[in-house]
Amino acid sequence: MSAKRLALAAALCAATMFTAVSAEARTLRWARSGDALTLDPHAQNEGPTHTLNHHIYEPLVMRDRKGALVPALATSWKILDNDKSVWEFKLREGIKFHNGNPFNADDAVFSLQRAMAPSSDMKGLLTSVESVTKVNDTTIHVKTKGPNPLLVNNLTNTFIMDKEWAEANNATKPQDFKNKEENFAVRNANGTGAFVLVSREPDVRTVLKRNDNYWGKGSEVPLEISELIYTPIKSDATRVAALLSGEVDFVQDVPVQDIERLKGTQNLHVTAGPENRTIFFGMDVGSKDLKTDNVEGKNPFADKRVRQAMNMAINRAAIQRVVMRGQSVPTGVIMPPFVNGWTPELDKAPTPDVNRAKAMLAEAGYPQGFQITLNCPNDRYINDEGICQAVVGMLGQIGIKTNLVSQSKTLHFPLVQKNPPETEFFLIGWGVPTFDSEYIFSFLYHTRDAKFGSWNALRLSDTELDKKIESLSSETDAAKRNGMIAEIWKKLQDETYYLPIHHQQLAYAMKANLDVPVDPENQPKLKYVSFKGM
């Protein structure tokens, strides 16, 4: 009897010590405009979905808060010396999933293969992969079709699942929309990340608790939050009100017009910074004649002078000041500053000069200007419709009369994506998840075919340029490759196929005792958060 009592006393003692060791209970309530679509890590390649999943799951390699690649479940990675088309990943040892299963090479191989399944939305990032094989318990090889120096950049949102867990719950493939059953992984999760899923009510509330066994805990990752409550609040005014009334602690998607007011509020703190996303206009440069213009028999956009004149007519500083209330970074290139290939020279926005623009337009044979229809989304980017309205006015100053059609993103993007495109002048925004210029080139400039150019709505087809772009993907000499990138940008900047406007800027608002810097990919990772003072 007394032995039992002793054991009980010891257990109680251990329990109290344990609670004393782990940091005090601290809840962070987090709100943003939309919910993650699913917890299945491979079913949706979408920002808010990845953001939430980053707290539960981990990829092999991830980006830290400055955008640099850092080890996650892989400790090191390299291209094999004897075969340039094979990447070798060394895996972290001694890691356990939330359910206690050990993480090993089988899980990594399984997860990458799952991400390449037909019903996966991540497969677009892994098209270069030929096979994934286990070498031993802590090593895997990823073989690509020809050398791919950037494979690692594509893996930062490809999360690793537990093979046994997925098999036991019949979730070895992402949701198929023809299947009548809900995939188990949609609302359940078992990762290795810093937080463990407690409950999930889609569109209402997701509760996570700290993973006390998290491998990465240390000076970089204080992991002070013991409970994370994630709530989507769609209405801007309500979201801001919830922060003001103290019902939430941290808010993403702060409306531009509220930033100043929140900054001036006691006990609140606002952080701002550029997002990995650039807003720009594109136009049909490839057609013989345009449908929506009033010029017969030729395409004004095919003339470089017209494009340059338009670029010169846009007053980016005015857009920044009036439309964006200062919350943007005007630019001269369609590449965010984090991307390999970006230089301050490329980024320099052209000085607006209406008279010279008019002269150039006259020189190109359009002294009276022309008419054109502009397609614009009104619910996708920050103040997207306002940007379009401003540009309509600016182009009007040089005689280009623009008929503005702005509509919801579900109607706008199909115009750009259809083959052939159904727009001749359009606004889009573009982020670069690989942080490398090649991504921009192959999606936005390369001739449209089965593999490339899915966002090239310019009808641009330049075989010489295509060849240069394709050669980038297999060039493993970094210095040589960067030289090629610079050369391509030089040509593209002169051609002015797109009209860059600005880099979108993000703002987060939070309680004064918190400091969450803006994440370039808009994926704040809250394991880094520590509470100040209090």
Next chain:
Amino acid sequence: MFAYILRSLLQGAVVLIAVAFIAFSMFRFVGDPVANMVGQEASMADREELTKHLGLDQPFPIQFLRFLGKAAQGDFGISYRQGRPVAAVMAERLPATVELAVLSAIFATVVGVALGVYAAIRRHGLVANAVMTLSLVGVSLPTFLIGIGLIYVFAVELRWLPSFGRGETVRLGGWTTGLLTKSGLQSLILPVLTLGFFQLTLIMRLVRSEMLEVMRSDFIRFARARGIPNRVIEFRHALRNTMIPVVTIAGLQLGSVIAFAIVTETVFQWPGLGALFVNAVQFADVPVMAAYLVFVAFVFVVVNLATDLAYLALDPRLRAAPTAAR
């Protein structure tokens, strides 16, 4: 009576199919769901494949017939946005909307009738006139403004009530309720006021004018002549006779409160069907939109039927000569 109900139900089925048809034919104007369903890295081929996989490349009549066939078996498909069965998602959202709508309807009816009667009896009183003037504000102010205004006063400034969500809920079988917890009840107050305000003013004005009408009629005058006390005349004879149009309007309003709580639910991040529908429209989530619109039609059919039955209870003349009169 039974035949009457049966006929109403048959008419209801026709209404449902017609609504489904109209809704379906409008979905093409909402946009292309595929653009939202794949990431920006998807190739042209991937997009085409998904379009084909979802059957979105099929001509409209075939898509519609396929939807009808499956819906008849209770299968509304998988939500494109959430990757979950539509029926399950809607069942999960229904309790929030029903609780909000029913409480708003009760609030609007009880307070509306009471104020309406008061305004009719004390027609020239100061309070009655003030209430009437205020009701004009209720009719003309948009719902979202009322909602935001209430949030700023009661959540941000006074911090008495929560600004969003349903609070803590209790699960009773397949139903979740916020009526059993303190935070759940607190969370209900502002949305109920917001959603019920318009109906309240409507019912109040209706009751007042109907009541004034009835009070002028002969049988009230005779009742007075017989020396029946005022209270009895007002509440037993006059009020009862004003109720027929009031029940019609209140019934129809209950339908629209359930169906179109969209604005209120969005403002308060209320996890009901209206908020679900708004998200579905923005994503072009066709299965959810279709199921929601059919559901709304169903609610109206049922509410209309219930309203008709309520007439029978209120108006003895209808009971005396049931279907023969028609």
